[in-house]
Amino acid sequence: MDKVYKNAADALEGLTFDGMTIMAGGFGLCGIPENLITALRDSGAKDLTVISNNAGVDDFGLGFLLQTRQIKKMISSYVGENKTFETQYLSGELDLEFNPQGTLAERIRAGGAGIPGFYTKTGVGTLIAEGKEEKEFGGESYIMETGLVADLSLIKAWKGDTEGNLMFRKTARNFNPMMATAGTVTVVEVEELVKVGELDPDCIHTPGIYIQRIIKAKHEKRIEQRTIRQRGED
Amino acid sequence: MDKVYKNAADALEGLTFDGMTIMAGGFGLCGIPENLITALRDSGAKDLTVISNNAGVDDFGLGFLLQTRQIKKMISSYVGENKTFETQYLSGELDLEFNPQGTLAERIRAGGAGIPGFYTKTGVGTLIAEGKEEKEFGGESYIMETGLVADLSLIKAWKGDTEGNLMFRKTARNFNPMMATAGTVTVVEVEELVKVGELDPDCIHTPGIYIQRIIKAKHEKRIEQRTIRQRGED
Amino acid sequence: MPWTREEMAKHASREFQDGFYVNLGIGIPTLVANYIPDGVDVTLQSENGMLGMGPFPTEDEVDADLINAGKQTITELRRTSYFSSADSFAMIRGGHIDLSILGAMEVSEEGDLANWMIPGKMVKGMGGAMDLVAGVKRVVVIMDHNAKSGAAKLLKNCVLPLTGVKVVDRIITDLGVFDIDDSGMRLTELAPDVTVEEVKQRTEAAFKVADDLIKN
Amino acid sequence: MPWTREEMAKHASREFQDGFYVNLGIGIPTLVANYIPDGVDVTLQSENGMLGMGPFPTEDEVDADLINAGKQTITELRRTSYFSSADSFAMIRGGHIDLSILGAMEVSEEGDLANWMIPGKMVKGMGGAMDLVAGVKRVVVIMDHNAKSGAAKLLKNCVLPLTGVKVVDRIITDLGVFDIDDSGMRLTELAPDVTVEEVKQRTEAAFKVADDLIKN
Numbered sequence: 087m088d089k090v091y092k093n094a095a096d097a098l099e100g101l102t103f104d105g106m107t108i109m110a111g112g113f114g115l116c117g118i119p120e121n122l123i124t125a126l127r128d129s130g131a132k133d134l135t136v137i138s139n140n141a142g143v144d145d146f147g148l149g150f151l152l153q154t155r156q157i158k159k160m161i162s163s164y165v166g167e168n169k170t171f172e173t174q175y176l177s178g179e180l181d182l183e184f185n186p187q188g189t190l191a192e193r194i195r196a197g198g199a200g201i202p203g204f205y206t207k208t209g210v211g212t213l214i215a216e217g218k219e220e221k222e223f224g225g226e227s228y229i230m231e232t233g234l235v236a237d238l239s240l241i242k243a244w245k246g247d248t249e250g251n252l253m254f255r256k257t258a259r260n261f262n263p264m265m266a267t268a269g270t271v272t273v274v275e276v277e278e279l280v281k282v283g284e285l286d287p288d289c290i291h292t293p294g295i296y297i298q299r300i301i302k303a304k305h306e307k308r309i310e311q312r313t314i315r316q317r318g319e320d
Numbered sequence: 321m322d323k324v325y326k327n328a329a330d331a332l333e334g335l336t337f338d339g340m341t342i343m344a345g346g347f348g349l350c351g352i353p354e355n356l357i358t359a360l361r362d363s364g365a366k367d368l369t370v371i372s373n374n375a376g377v378d379d380f381g382l383g384f385l386l387q388t389r390q391i392k393k394m395i396s397s398y399v400g401e402n403k404t405f406e407t408q409y410l411s412g413e414l415d416l417e418f419n420p421q422g423t424l425a426e427r428i429r430a431g432g433a434g435i436p437g438f439y440t441k442t443g444v445g446t447l448i449a450e451g452k453e454e455k456e457f458g459g460e461s462y463i464m465e466t467g468l469v470a471d472l473s474l475i476k477a478w479k480g481d482t483e484g485n486l487m488f489r490k491t492a493r494n495f496n497p498m499m500a501t502a503g504t505v506t507v508v509e510v511e512e513l514v515k516v517g518e519l520d521p522d523c524i525h526t527p528g529i530y531i532q533r534i535i536k537a538k539h540e541k542r543i544e545q546r547t548i549r550q551r552g553e554d
Numbered sequence: 555m556p557w558t559r560e561e562m563a564k565h566a567s568r569e570f571q572d573g574f575y576v577n578l579g580i581g582i583p584t585l586v587a588n589y590i591p592d593g594v595d596v597t598l599q600s601e602n603g604m605l606g607m608g609p610f611p612t613e614d615e616v617d618a619d620l621i622n623a624g625k626q627t628i629t630e631l632r633r634t635s636y637f638s639s640a641d642s643f644a645m646i647r648g649g650h651i652d653l654s655i656l657g658a659m660e661v662s663e664e665g666d667l668a669n670w671m672i673p674g675k676m677v678k679g680m681g682g683a684m685d686l687v688a689g690v691k692r693v694v695v696i697m698d699h700n701a702k703s704g705a706a707k708l709l710k711n712c713v714l715p716l717t718g719v720k721v722v723d724r725i726i727t728d729l730g731v732f733d734i735d736d737s738g739m740r741l742t743e744l745a746p747d748v749t750v751e752e753v754k755q756r757t758e759a760a761f762k763v764a765d766d767l768i769k770n
Numbered sequence: 771m772p773w774t775r776e777e778m779a780k781h782a783s784r785e786f787q788d789g790f791y792v793n794l795g796i797g798i799p800t801l802v803a804n805y806i807p808d809g810v811d812v813t814l815q816s817e818n819g820m821l822g823m824g825p826f827p828t829e830d831e832v833d834a835d836l837i838n839a840g841k842q843t844i845t846e847l848r849r850t851s852y853f854s855s856a857d858s859f860a861m862i863r864g865g866h867i868d869l870s871i872l873g874a875m876e877v878s879e880e881g882d883l884a885n886w887m888i889p890g891k892m893v894k895g896m897g898g899a900m901d902l903v904a905g906v907k908r909v910v911v912i913m914d915h916n917a918k919s920g921a922a923k924l925l926k927n928c929v930l931p932l933t934g935v936k937v938v939d940r941i942i943t944d945l946g947v948f949d950i951d952d953s954g955m956r957l958t959e960l961a962p963d964v965t966v967e968e969v970k971q972r973t974e975a976a977f978k979v980a981d982d983l984i985k986n
Contacts (some may be wrong), residue, residue: 113837114837145952164894167841184895187855187898188901189859191855207863208900208904212933213884214900256818259854261854310837313827314827316828
């Protein structure tokens with residue numbers, strides 16, 4: 087089983103279709119599958135439901151798919167950095183489902199773990215609870231949230247081996263590991279593609295079972311908020 | 321905040337009481353907190369409810385606490401290797417709650433993650449489902465299982481730093497990471513106690529926030545089934 | 555002539571497809587790993603937290619921190635990864651394992667499985683069996699066709715407490731191979747010199763005989 | 771004289787206890803990290819998957835893979851560990867974080883918090899705020915006592931959509947400090963030259979005045 091593909095376009099070959107649900111890893115622009123997002127745009131697939139914590143910025147990441155109007159609906163926790171998004175949302179072209187960030191993360195984990203529903207205190211008594219089943223445990227109220235899965239998960243890792251074993255780097259891990267488990271097919275782009283056996287088996291974040299296709303790619307890694315201290319400052 | 325204690329007895333000082341609920345890590349005898357279990361026995365605390373995948377063997381691990389009749393109830397998935405257990409169970413001295421192994425693991429994770437209940441397909445239509453709420457998702461039946469927490473979690477890691485950051489080794493990881501999150505207090509014994517900064521921050525399995533006390537200890541690491549192949553065999 | 559344990563295991567090895575992730579139960583199922591066909595790459599999962607299980611260790615390779623779900627010492631491979639029990643069963647429950655091969659005490663004609671408990675005897679526990687049959691994509695049972703007493707083990711309904719309901723896809727016994735789907739149980743293959751008549755006599759479950767029944 | 775932003779932050783830093791794990795929101799709450807008292811060891815969590823957040827990087831330390839929940843570049847410390855968003859919110863939801871300090875648009879006298887949405891305006895999303903207020907052991911709000919319009923922000927009931935119900939334990943405004951528990955809201959401290967009368971005029975919520983009210 088060869089999981090290694092030549093490039094992002096190859097890696098998405100045969101996997102995309104109109105109306106599909108896609109998960110895209112990353113937090114802000116950190117740890118996003120830059121190359122696979124571009125390839126998804128180029129595939130032309132439209133009416134997409136995209137599950138991603140954020141919506142990119144106007145000219146990078148998921149912003150590309152907003153520009154081309156390929157996204158029909160976003161499931162996110164925060165979309166504040168994207169004017170294209172705002173315009174399309176306010177005009178009614180784009181549907182939006184907000185999830186508290188931890189609820190979103192857990193729904194994705196649950197989807198990958200075969201858990202169709204779970205209870206959380208997050209959002210009880212707020213708009214988020216509307217229409218959701220409520221249950222008491224130990225005298226406290228909780229709401230039920232459901233598991234999320236996708237037809238295709240696009241994720242970004244630091245190192246990967248040819249079996250699909252992955253390691254993420256620093257806060258670029260974020261949503262990527264759970265999304266890897268929740269896609270019917272999961273495609274990953276890595277900075278370094280290594281031979282099997284080169285990753286420490288105790289340090290593998292995502293076992294290869296979750297990865298169907300892998301590419302090595304170059305990453306721009308754009309920074310949203312470049313905050314600096316002067317040398318000597320604390 | 322100094323989390324490092326001199327030995328197992330010191331590390332349990334003030335934490336034990338009759339009737340308490342304890343989680344003990346390990347799978348079989350692999351990755352069990354050998355020294356903390358002995359110290360728990362020596363503490364004399366009785367009427368314990370112990371949550372542990374297995375019950376040790378007659379003369380090692382949780383078997384010690386069965387010999388002294390300190391355990392009132394076990395929550396486990398498999399207890400096949402312990403005659404003391406069998407005797408006490410059949411005589412009605414010992415209460416037993418079986419959980420499917422994956423359900424047990426997930427209940428512990430849920431307990432640590434603030435999730436009081438979740439749905440699983442495991443056990444639907446079996447004895448395990450009796451008395452549990454059943455719900456349909458997508459036309460299939462699931463049962464609700466609840467989160468588990470403990471007054472005290474005893475776990476065993478490979479390396480730990482003085483902040484309580486931990487790494488486990490190979491299959492000795494098993495139930496230890498989830499139990500670390502589900503104890504009101506969690507005490508860990510490690511083979512190597514290292515300085516802060518010596519563990520790779522991308523490879524830490526359990527962040528120090530979950531650990532209140534840590535000791536360095538020696539481990540017998542008894543093997544239950546020593547299966548060997550001859551050199552040259554596949 | 556009924557199949558031997560090894561022949562049953564060899565038969566079960568046909569289930570392996572290239573790239574499969576597989577969980578093998580204790581006993582005869584473990585033997586199936588000896589018959590992975592050439593050119594077929596299979597990764598074995600052990601539910602105590604390991605993907606990529608290697609063979610038993612040589613004397614000097616023995617490592618107390620490295621055991622399988624049967625608590626036997628084993629080895630790792632170059633592809634191996636380790637994870638917690640929660641992550642391991644997330645993998646199983648989430649439907650990521652392609653195939654589980656396991657033993658059974660009883661199987662019903664609808665695919666109910668009983669393999670963990672005999673009332674009145676000391677119960678050891680179900681371990682991960684309930685999770686495996688509920689979560690794994692395809693469940694294959696290997697077992698003797700009859701109990702030592704001669705009693706049928708392929709039943710209309712299981713008598714013993716269940717491990718899972720409608721979970722078994724295929725049963726390989728010493729007498730033959732049975733497939734189960736929504737239309738019921740179907741005999742698809744016979745061991746050498748075994749007749750349909752003999753199978754019927756030794757089986758309580760109702761089953762059809764496949765049009766293309768294979769006689770070995 | 772009402773407190774400045776820095777004075778409010780400094781005041782909030784009294785919340786820190788040795789060994790605390792703390793999550794700080796964006797804005798004034800971030801400033802609180804500058805006032806960690808000597809001898810008090812506090813570990814900062816960032817909900818995008820990091821425990822042990824360090825200061826902003828120098829120019830040559832900038833790393834695109836290392837940002838906080840405000841998407842700002844930051845640094846790691848020797849104690850730092852990284853984890854997924856699911857693990858991060860398991861930590862938050864599970865009650866393992868001792869303290870969260872965050873901003874607010876409105877707080878009710880029962881401790882309801884609104885800080886994520888103004889109807890009619892483009893909504894950016896709640897991010898991790900709902901999870902933090904639901905899960906963290908102690909929630910402290912820092913905010914201006916009144917809106918720019920002069921409108922009260924400490925209300926009988928929040929007008930804006932809620933982030934959480936009965937979640938706020940303490941409010942630090944430029945005018946003083948309020949504690950909330952089951953018995954209601956209580957003014958415990960006043961900024962210099964601020965009178966109880968002034969606070970009452972600028973507050974819609976009903977509050978008691980603590981017997982041991984501290985006047986600065």
